[in-house]
Amino acid sequence: MSQKILVAGSGKSGVAASRLILKTGDEVILYDSNDAIKKDELLNQFKGEGAIRVLLGELRKEDIKEVDLCIISPGISLDAPFVSVLKEADIPIWSEIQLAYHHARGKLAAITGTNGKTTTTALTGEIMKAYYDHVFVVGNIGIPYTEEALKTTEDSVTVAEISSFQLETITDFKPNVSAILNITPDHLNRHKTMDCYIKVKESITQNQGEQECCILNYDDPVLREFGKTIKPKVVYFSSRGKLEEGYCMEGDLIVFNHLGKRQEIVSTGDLKLLGRHNHENVMAAVAISMEMGVPLDIIKKVICEFKAVEHRIEFVAEKAGVKYYNDSKGTNPDAAIQAIKAMPGPTIVIAGGYDKNSEYDEWIESFEGKVRYMVLLGQTREKIAECAARHGFTNVMYAEDMQEAVSVCASYANSGDYVLLSPACASWGMFRCYEERGDIFKECVRNL
Structure with a gap:
């Protein structure tokens, strides 16, 4: 007998989970709390693949009366309001x-x-x-x-x-x-x-x-x-x-x-x-x-x-004697510390982004003797600048976008320096993902 499975999240993970479930003969309710999503566009991804319906907006008790299991996408917090509805109904929740x-x-x-x-x-x-x-x-x-x-x-x-x-x-x-x-x-x-x-x-x-x-x-x-x-x-x-x-x-x-x-x-x-x-x-x-x-x-x-993975201390190009490295995958302070340690000489860092409630003190302390300037973007730029000032690092500049950040670095870098994108923050807010952030950085560098 087939099961009816609620898949929470209509992104890449949710779509892949839905396809697996349909291939095994079970039914899918693809749910997303974002009611602005177009149902027809979602359903078009599953033409001929099996029994699937799309549910958007608020999840109600009557929506899950026959649901046997929920698959939750990793980007969704267990604190999301609909999760409590599932728990009240004793519906098991599995990760993808x-x-x-x-x-x-x-x-x-x-x-x-x-x-x-x-x-x-x-x-x-x-x-x-x-x-x-x-x-x-x-x-x-x-x-x-x-x-x-x-x-x-x-x-x-x-x-x-x-x-x-x-x-x-x-x-x-x-x-x-x-x-x-x-x-x-x-x-x-x-x-x-x-x-x-x-x-x-x-x-x-x-x-x-x-x-x-x-x-x-x-x-x-x-x-x-x-x-x-x-x-x-x-x-x-x-x-x-x-x-x-x-x-x-x-x-x-x-x-x-x-x-x-x-x-x-x-x-x-x-x-x-x-x-x-x-x-x-x-x-x-x-x-x-x-x-x-x-x-x-x-x-x-x-x-x-084996060579470095894309977006992880990835060599991009050398321009006017300055080497540019893409570490967009450095989405927390500890990862950014490791990237700075990997740079062989004087470095200008591009950083900042979405705030994950991180503290930046140890990262700023790792600048000593190596980081010449820091160019900041995004939501955390004031928070990072204030932390840097507390540690005596004041060579800080702001940029409104990646193109401006790269241009500022190019103007301040000397031959033999390194320019490192290692944000110590998530990409959300300015970019869809860290890959997009890294790709835009690389494009800006290549266009110098």
């Missing part, structure tokens, strides 16, 4: 990744953390593709897991980038290998407290047992302690000190120490990725791949050939 997992087959590696997820997921995916025949790279990286779930087989491998939003409503989601790269303050406008944010990130392991594995950052004190409390096998990595067991740095070498044996993985000089944070991403990807059964010689080849 939970729905995908319910229908998927094969092995799964799932990667979360505040920063580095996209690079680690992309790199791990490339390693898997070099060894396995059927590999799917999905999740927060851009392709909804639900879009690929029904294509998986018992022999396939899926690598998924998982956000805290997606983890809020999992039930039996259980990766073969999970990884938590780091946890620093982010999305506190949604999760409210750090304790809540940490617990959501750690929930990626909640269904794992002794047969599964979790990769953790030993340098993160929260994760180091967490590793002592969980059921799955724990493998640590560290960029700051030697580990008797795990992946770590010895000078410029990444090594693996296990059961008294030392194995050299790679010299960081042979990598195309810049910065210590990227060396951590490489260690995490290597650890995941080893646990997923990929031979070391294949891993070594891929990690040495």
Whole structure:
């Protein structure tokens, strides 16, 4: 007997979830609280795909009388008014990744953390593709897991980038290998407290047992302690000190120490990725791949050939002796700190955007001796400027749009300087997404 499933959110994730549900023979009610959306345009995306109706605006009790399950898109907060209507009716709420997992087959590696997820997921995916025949790279990286779930087989491998939003409503989601790269303050406008944010990130392991594995950052004190409390096998990595067991740095070498044996993985000089944070991403990807059964010689080849992910400390161009880097994916202060550390010389930073209730003190402190000027955009520009002033950094300018910001940087930069777009903020308000922000930055640079 078919189920009637409410899909909340009509964006990319909601559409992909709806398509999966229709393919499995169930009915879909596609719901969005935005009553300005045109029903006909939504329905046209599903012509001939099955029983679907669109519901917009306020969700009422009578709308969900026959609903068996709700799939909620990651961009929707569990504090949204319609969620309380669902809870009162005792309707289960699943995340999009939970729905995908319910229908998927094969092995799964799932990667979360505040920063580095996209690079680690992309790199791990490339390693898997070099060894396995059927590999799917999905999740927060851009392709909804639900879009690929029904294509998986018992022999396939899926690598998924998982956000805290997606983890809020999992039930039996259980990766073969999970990884938590780091946890620093982010999305506190949604999760409210750090304790809540940490617990959501750690929930990626909640269904794992002794047969599964979790990769953790030993340098993160929260994760180091967490590793002592969980059921799955724990493998640590560290960029700051030697580990008797795990992946770590010895000078410029990444090594693996296990059961008294030392194995050299790679010299960081042979990598195309810049910065210590990227060396951590490489260690995490290597650890995941080893646990997923990929031979070391294949891993070594891929990690040495892999280039930076688009929008993550991505080299754009050199103009008049000035090198421009796009780090639009740096949407929180900690990510922006890592980008500044990766710049080899004097830097002008473009920053600012949507306010996620972040604090900027540590980021401003990381400017010392490297950042010459900062050009600010968006909602947070006054907040960031005030924070900078408290720390004695006053070389701050405002810009109304990205074109003006890039022009200001070009006029103030000297030959040998670096211009870095690393906003420390989300893109919303001025741009649809961080990708659009990065693309516009790159276009402005190329037009100089």
